[in-house]
Amino acid sequence: MAPITPPLADRMRPGTLDGVVGQEHLFGPGTPLRRALDNSQLRSVILWGPPGTGKTTLARALVAHVGYRLEALSAVLDGVKELKALLDRPPGLLDAADPRPLALFVDEIHRWNKAQQDALLPHVESGRVVLLGATTENPAFHLIPALRSRAEVLTLRALDVPALRALLTRALDSEAGLAGRWTLEDGLLDAIIRASDGDARRALGVLERLADRTDGPACNFELRCETLASLGVSILHDRDGDAHYDVVSAFIKSMRGSDPHASVYWMARLIAGGEDPMFIARRMVIFASEDIGNAEPRAIGVAIDVMEGVSKIGMPEARILLAQACTFLATAPKSNASYKAINSAIAEVERSGALPVPLHLRNAPTGLHKAQGNAAGYQYPHDFPDHIVDAQYLPDDLVSVRFYEPAEIANEKTIRERLAWWDKRLCRTR
Secondary structure, eight states: OOOOOOOHHHHTOOSSGGGOOSOHHHHSTTOHHHHHHHTTOOOOEEEEOSTTSOHHHHHHHHHHHHTOEEEEEETTTOOHHHHHHHHSSOHHHHHSSOOSOEEEEEETGGGSOHHHHHHHHHHHHTTSEEEEEEESSOHHHHSOHHHHHTSEEEEOOOOOHHHHHHHHHHHHHOTTTTTTOEEEOTTHHHHHHHHHTTOHHHHHHHHHHHHHHOOOOSSSEEEOHHHHHHTTOOOOOOTTSHHHHHHHHHHHHHHHTTOHHHHHHHHHHHHHTTOOHHHHHHHHHHHIIIIIGGGSTHHHHHHHHHHHHHHHHOTTTHHHHHHHHHHHHHHSOOOOHHHHHHHHHHHHHHHHOSOOOOGGGSOOOSHHHHHTTTTTTOOOGGGSGGGOOOOOOSOGGGTTOOOOOOOSSHHHHHHHHHHHHHHHHTTOOO
């Protein structure tokens, strides 16, 4: 049986810092971090970035660059037991075979819970080990503050087009890669780069799958775009990670910015990535009230109707309903006055507590309640001209406070004018 060949992404992993593509903003010539590394100085770092940005590769290259020795753990497979087995030996025994400074690489470090991170902390704090943690999740949410304070967070970027192009070209030319046996149809390299979404591992994986599925002579034949289409390459989308919330954020902010083109694009990204259509619909219901409100009262109805329709129809047809709601909300007049009103009112409740309800507004279901003065002096607005009456509805301490300030746009402009007319009609001063 022939030995299993390692994946192309693993075969193309560079062993030196100079061989790493991308992340020049951190490790490029002349950067502060590169100068420290060139002086054999390596401090604890957390490598934070999307999948395929080279976190594992960089960790190995950093350790090799400064001449430390490397031990590695996976937070998926290893826990406190494995950490203790590695580090809870006497320093002399641990260091006897190799006296070089110890660098510990912990992949997927965000998967360790607080107790597991606490077990690592004393070793990092004492300087016994230099920590190299890799994570796709925001360290502010997933790492304990004490560990974050002892390690510099390095934010890695998704690989740009030049970096991916260099990586793929290297793989096509390298003996460790595809050894110059292939040519690419015009446009195929760009198509692979688009499909990879800045992920080096994904780009190399797609290239390797293309080579595996291509029939032809033993050497020098062409990889074609039509073969790429047959692979069913889909858009990257992590429903639980930071990338998910970045796309959702762009979707919401584009609707808020009244750009229907960008709004429907980001929604398409969510759909193409396999997002639950009901999640998208629910976000639009919230948006309709938070960002449009009474400026266009129909918005909340449209959003709820679409959510109901999506629940009954399902994909792929539900995408049409989602697009209707998205474009309607994006092009509707905007006001967050209702959103600000409830936030302001809740803040006042938290500040002033449970202020007493004025007697004339209280319920009076029994004779005892009436004897206590409940509902005394209440004036029924429908008994008065224009169905309004000059009465106090807020607690005494808040009598002059205004929580709702309609915007001077669309339907809320009418509401604003109506409130002003009522104030004038009743000789109210605000």
